[in-house]
Amino acid sequence: MYLAHGITRALAPPVQKFQSSIILKWILGFCWYLLHLVVSLVDMVCFLNHLLLSSIISTGLLRKYQNLKLNNLNCLAIVVDSEEAEDITKTQKLLSWLSSIDVKCITLYDLQGVLKRTIGNDFKSMTNTSLRECKMSKMTVEILSLSDGKEGIAKAANFLISKYMKDDSLRCNGTKPTFSESQVSNALEAIGYKGPDPELLLVYGPARCHLGFPPWRLRYTEIIHMGSLRFMNYGSLARALYDFSKKNQNYGK
Amino acid sequence: MEKHSQRPEPKNLNSVWRFLRRCLFSVLSFGPMPKHIAFIMDGNRRYAKKMQIKEGSGHNVGFTSLVSSLQYCYEMGVKYVTVYAFSIDNFKRKPEEVGSLMHLMKEKIDQLLEEESIVHKFGLKLNFWGSLDLLPEPIRSAAEKAMVHTANNTGPVLSICVAYTSTNEILRAINKSCARFEDKTGEGSDPANSILVTDLEENLDSASCSEPDIVIRTSGETRLSNFLLWQSTFSHLQSPNLFWPEFSLRHLIWSVLEYQKVYPYLEARRKLCQES
Numbered sequence: 001m002y003l004a005h006g007i008t009r010a011l012a013p014p015v016q017k018f019q020s021s022i023i024l025k026w027i028l029g030f031c032w033y034l035l036h037l038v039v040s041l042v043d044m045v046c047f048l049n050h051l052l053l054s055s056i057i058s059t060g061l062l063r064k065y066q067n068l069k070l071n072n073l074n075c076l077a078i079v080v081d082s083e084e085a086e087d088i089t090k091t092q093k094l095l096s097w098l099s100s101i102d103v104k105c106i107t108l109y110d111l112q113g114v115l116k117r118t119i120g121n122d123f124k125s126m127t128n129t130s131l132r133e134c135k136m137s138k139m140t141v142e143i144l145s146l147s148d149g150k151e152g153i154a155k156a157a158n159f160l161i162s163k164y165m166k167d168d169s170l171r172c173n174g175t176k177p178t179f180s181e182s183q184v185s186n187a188l189e190a191i192g193y194k195g196p197d198p199e200l201l202l203v204y205g206p207a208r209c210h211l212g213f214p215p216w217r218l219r220y221t222e223i224i225h226m227g228s229l230r231f232m233n234y235g236s237l238a239r240a241l242y243d244f245s246k247k248n249q250n251y252g253k
Numbered sequence: 254m255e256k257h258s259q260r261p262e263p264k265n266l267n268s269v270w271r272f273l274r275r276c277l278f279s280v281l282s283f284g285p286m287p288k289h290i291a292f293i294m295d296g297n298r299r300y301a302k303k304m305q306i307k308e309g310s311g312h313n314v315g316f317t318s319l320v321s322s323l324q325y326c327y328e329m330g331v332k333y334v335t336v337y338a339f340s341i342d343n344f345k346r347k348p349e350e351v352g353s354l355m356h357l358m359k360e361k362i363d364q365l366l367e368e369e370s371i372v373h374k375f376g377l378k379l380n381f382w383g384s385l386d387l388l389p390e391p392i393r394s395a396a397e398k399a400m401v402h403t404a405n406n407t408g409p410v411l412s413i414c415v416a417y418t419s420t421n422e423i424l425r426a427i428n429k430s431c432a433r434f435e436d437k438t439g440e441g442s443d444p445a446n447s448i449l450v451t452d453l454e455e456n457l458d459s460a461s462c463s464e465p466d467i468v469i470r471t472s473g474e475t476r477l478s479n480f481l482l483w484q485s486t487f488s489h490l491q492s493p494n495l496f497w498p499e500f501s502l503r504h505l506i507w508s509v510l511e512y513q514k515v516y517p518y519l520e521a522r523r524k525l526c527q528e529s
Contacts, residue, residue: 016480019371027281028279028283031280032280032281032282032283032284035280035510036284036510036514038515039510039511039514040514043514056314061505085323103319110523111526112525112529113520146526149486150450150453150483151450153423153427153450153451153453154448154449154452154453155446155449156427157427157430157431157453158446158447158448160427160431161431161434161435161447161448164431164435165435176428176432176435177428177431177432177435178428179424179427179428179431180424181420181421181424184420184423184424184427192273194520205518206515206518207515207518207519208489208490208491209485209487209488209489209490209522210485210486210490210514211486211487211489211522212486212526214499215419215420216420216423217481218477218482219418219419219420219477219478219479219482220476220478220479221476222475222476223476223477223490224475225490227467249476253342253343253345253346
């Protein structure tokens with residue numbers, strides 16, 4: 001009996017520990033869900049606020065969002081989530097809004113090249129130009145994907161070292177290859193991977209993330225999260241462009 | 254008697270506060286925790302203007318804010334923290350300001366290596382990313398000394414970007430990759446497609462770190478200003494509307510909570526990219 005009692009006492013603590021760790025996990029989990037409930041509520045209030053203002057802007061009641069002065073916007077970039085990009089009508093609608101606001105140069109980007117496959121092919125059949133760039137009425141539209149980013153820079157590196165290896169004067173001097181940023185930019189242009197640096201980038205998707213937009217072109221780009229493409233509206237677009245037109249950059253000074 | 258009873262209180266309060274923080278971080282870690290957070294510490298000068306103090310004092314308060322944010326990050330289990338301390342573009346500022354920033358940097362690097370500093374508390378490994386040859390000699394050697402001193406530390410990593418821009422980092426990676434290619438191959442060899450994305454990544458300053466999960470820029474500005482452009486492919490970009498010296502624990506917790514909300518989406522996109 002004493003032996004049984006001893007065995008029971010030896011076994012009890014781990015079982016109790018196990019039970020109390022499950023209870024602790026439940027408490028932590030509950031607190032975690034509570035915290036996230038607070039975050040979701042705050043985000044919901046912000047979203048509704050934004051939706052209300054966007055709807056008012058869409059009606060045209062607010063004058064300041066009507067005649068947008070976009071002198072400092074030479075190129076606008078749009079990152080779209082690849083899944084949402086499958087719905088081609090949304091992107092076409094977005095392009096038509098931008099055309100009506102007189103935006104002259106647009107770079108479309110999605111991670112997996114869905115836009116190249118859908119809109120790009122549309123353009124190709126309409127205008128007989130390359131997949132990457134097309135002139136649409138008064139607008140130039142460039143379409144990029146992940147392979148135009150880091151891989152483009154690697155190709156530029158190969159281009160530069162190729163030129164260096166063929167240049168006997170440089171190699172005989174014993175000078176190590178040391179290229180400059182402008183040489184890299186020129187190399188990107190030579191191999192067809194150069195485009196304008198967008199001043200503004202609009203992200204349509206669940207998260208504010210540029211998803212691999214060509215790094216060489218993103219240095220001073222204002223990045224704005226517009227929410228899901230499914231819920232896009234003219235008012236949010238006008239608001240984003242208006243806020244951008246009021247921006248001042250120091251460029252490090 | 255009263256004096257004696259007053260002295261232990263701050264220590265007790267600190268312990269209670271530390272215990273509460275641990276509880277809070279335990280709750281947070283029920284969800285996915287970021288391994289790498291990057292900060293663009295923007296707004297020191299505007300903070301100084303707002304508080305009507307000298308411009309240089311804004312940077313000093315900013316440093317205090319940095320040390321407490323680092324403490325909270327490491328207590329939460331974040332392995333890598335990267336901060337944008339000084340850009341190559343910042344050399345364009347007035348010489349007096351650049352000079353005082355350099356002086357502040359030297360002072361803070363020396364402070365970090367002192368016994369009671371956060372470096373010793375957490376066994377931090379220090380990295381300095383950037384074109385260090387652009388820095389004045391005293392700061393460059395202080396930075397190199399700090400890296401050597403902490404090279405064998407096995408704790409979390411603090412990477413400080415000074416005289417840094419992302420395009421300059423990518424350029425240096427291109428130059429290192431090309432130099433390695435030239436050393437390996439002989440005359441007449443064709444390097445077409447020999448330099449791969451992975452070669453460039455191995456030669457970036459950030460080669461030893463994972464990519465940042467969150468990039469936080471304070472003062473509400475929405476641009477990256479040439480910071481970690483290559484590494485932030487799947488980073489959650491956040492722009493809280495407050496100046497850097499005002500960034501505190503509650504802002505950090507909010508930042509982690511927002512990251513946890515979008516984590517499933519970003520992780521799915523990251524996996525898709527790796528598979529293709």
